[in-house]
Amino acid sequence: MKKEKTYFVCQECGYSSPKWLGRCPSCGAWNSMVEEKEIRSLSGRVEIKTTPKPLHLWEEQRAIRLSTGFESLDYALGGGIVKGQVLLLAGEPGIGKSTLLLQVCEGFSKLYGPVLYVSGEESPSQIALRAKRLRVGSESLLVFPETNLEEILQTLREERPSLLVVDSVQTLYSSSLESSPGSVAQVRECTFRLSEVCKELNIPVFLVGQVNKEGVLAGPKVLEHIVDTVLYFEGERFNFYRVVKAVKNRFGESGNMAVFRMTGQGLEEVQEPSAFFLQERVGSPGSVVFPHTEGSKPVLLEVQALTIQALYTTPQRKTQGFDPNRLALILAVLEKEAKVFTRDRDVFVNVVGGVSVEEPAVDLAVALSVVSSVKDKPVGDLLIFGELGLSGEVRSVHFAQERLREGLRFGFKRAIVPEGCRVELQGLEVLGVRHIREAIEFII
Ligand code: TYD
Numbered sequence: 015m016k017k018e019k020t021y022f023v024c025q026e027c028g029y030s031s032p033k034w035l036g037r038c039p040s041c042g043a044w045n046s047m048v049e050e051k052e053i054r055s056l057s058g059r060v061e062i063k064t065t066p067k068p069l070h071l072w073e074e075q076r077a078i079r080l081s082t083g084f085e086s087l088d089y090a091l092g093g094g095i096v097k098g099q100v101l102l103l104a105g106e107p108g109i110g111k112s113t114l115l116l117q118v119c120e121g122f123s124k125l126y127g128p129v130l131y132v133s134g135e136e137s138p139s140q141i142a143l144r145a146k147r148l149r150v151g152s153e154s155l156l157v158f159p160e161t162n163l164e165e166i167l168q169t170l171r172e173e174r175p176s177l178l179v180v181d182s183v184q185t186l187y188s189s190s191l192e193s194s195p196g197s198v199a200q201v202r203e204c205t206f207r208l209s210e211v212c213k214e215l216n217i218p219v220f221l222v223g224q225v226n227k228e229g230v231l232a233g234p235k236v237l238e239h240i241v242d243t244v245l246y247f248e249g250e251r252f253n254f255y256r257v258v259k260a261v262k263n264r265f266g267e268s269g270n271m272a273v274f275r276m277t278g279q280g281l282e283e284v285q286e287p288s289a290f291f292l293q294e295r296v297g298s299p300g301s302v303v304f305p306h307t308e309g310s311k312p313v314l315l316e317v318q319a320l321t322i323q324a325l326y327t328t329p330q331r332k333t334q335g336f337d338p339n340r341l342a343l344i345l346a347v348l349e350k351e352a353k354v355f356t357r358d359r360d361v362f363v364n365v366v367g368g369v370s371v372e373e374p375a376v377d378l379a380v381a382l383s384v385v386s387s388v389k390d391k392p393v394g395d396l397l398i399f400g401e402l403g404l405s406g407e408v409r410s411v412h413f414a415q416e417r418l419r420e421g422l423r424f425g426f427k428r429a430i431v432p433e434g435c436r437v438e439l440q441g442l443e444v445l446g447v448r449h450i451r452e453a454i455e456f457i458i
């Protein structure tokens with residue numbers, strides 16, 4: 015028999031080392047190494063025998079799409095769920111993951127037959143209470159309070175549901191490992207084995223992943239490469255907007271999002287997100303409209319900046335829905351290249367609606383919203399997008415046509431875009447700019 019090896023695994027990033035270390039050399043976290051037994055037992059794993067075939071024969075097994083019951087979520091998933099698909103729904107506690115999935119289960123069970131909802135976080139009576147509130151109660155929605163992986167796998171083989179939901183993956187444990195539930199080893203092993211069996215049985219599965227404050231998946235990023243699809247559930251907890259973004263998708267385009275509203279009876283789909291996000295916009299100085307997209311379906315968002323005389327020697331830079339380091343860089347470019355000074359001012363930037371924007375196309379919108387606030391001059395109904403380079407140059411971005419069309423659909427008449435993205439569109443005056451200075455000239 016082989017000697018059992020132990021090793022130390024960082025609970026933040028999954029880095030492993032044969033010795034204990036006070037600080038993880040990979041992610042820099044302190045005191046994050048936990049001793050774990052080596053994962054060996056490959057026995058009991060399913061081996062699916064496959065043979066090489068030409069590509070067109072593979073393609074014939076075209077995926078049939080199953081509906082989640084929410085049109086925009088289906089769209090964000092590339093047309094719905096595929097049998098055997100492993101989806102991770104990640105988000106902070108209290109954002110609405112269990113609510114959304116219970117609603118998906120209800121619709122699914124009516125259309126495709128029994129659904130298995132495995133809950134390790136809430137008791138069946140708590141789920142029943144929520145179900146009552148959501149007015150769901152399909153006979154074929156089976157609730158199973160279990161956290162042992164082997165039990166779940168067995169039940170899965172017996173019941174053969176049309177969909178499996180595991181809420182949450184951090185509560186699962188496999189008897190073959192000694193580490194505690196929620197540890198990297200457990201979360202990784204459970205996800206891996208669940209996805210293997212779901213693929214074998216052709217059952218799609220939603221795994222709920224709790225995310226902590228820093229925005230990393232607790233037990234964490236290590237899951238993203240195992241699953242087929244990663245959905246991020248975002249929004250401000252005290253606000254009613256919720257956004258589900260497909261950040262990774264092996265079965266369709268990624269980057270698209272579905273927008274929901276949290277009501278007293280669960281989540282309601284927002285059909286026209288652009289209208290929804292702009293409905294309360296007043297257009298005061300510092301407010302600009304940015305057509306956001308990481309997929310091919312843009313959504314108009316309001317970006318707001320507020321700048322005021324700083325009280326302290328180190329002025330504040332605070333952002334919501336936007337990277338504060340990126341803001342610091344934009345402020346530096348504005349100062350150096352356009353002589354817009356903010357070093358004695360506090361600067362606050364907010365993307366309205368709880369959406370967080372990572373794509374660089376938002377740079378120009380942020381820069382011009384800051385300028386508009388500093389000069390105390392509203393920009394009016396103007397679409398703005400473009401990436402900002404360190405010398406103040408405005409760079410081209412993806413999906414320019416789609417972004418402009420979305421603006422046109424909502425009655426926008428003018429747009430400031432990178433010169434390389436300028437297109438002729440009837441009814442829209444598209445102003446191409448090469449440098450931040452040119453863009454500023456248009457608004458002041
Ligand atoms: P929940 O789905 O439990 O969040 P998660 O599973 O991500 O932790 O949702 C929790 C919040 O949603 C809770 O604060 C109450 C609110 N909520 C509503 O506003 N309306 C509803 O119909 C439901 C079921 C929940």
Ligand code: MG
Pocket residue numbers: 108111112113135181
């Ligand atoms: Mg929950």
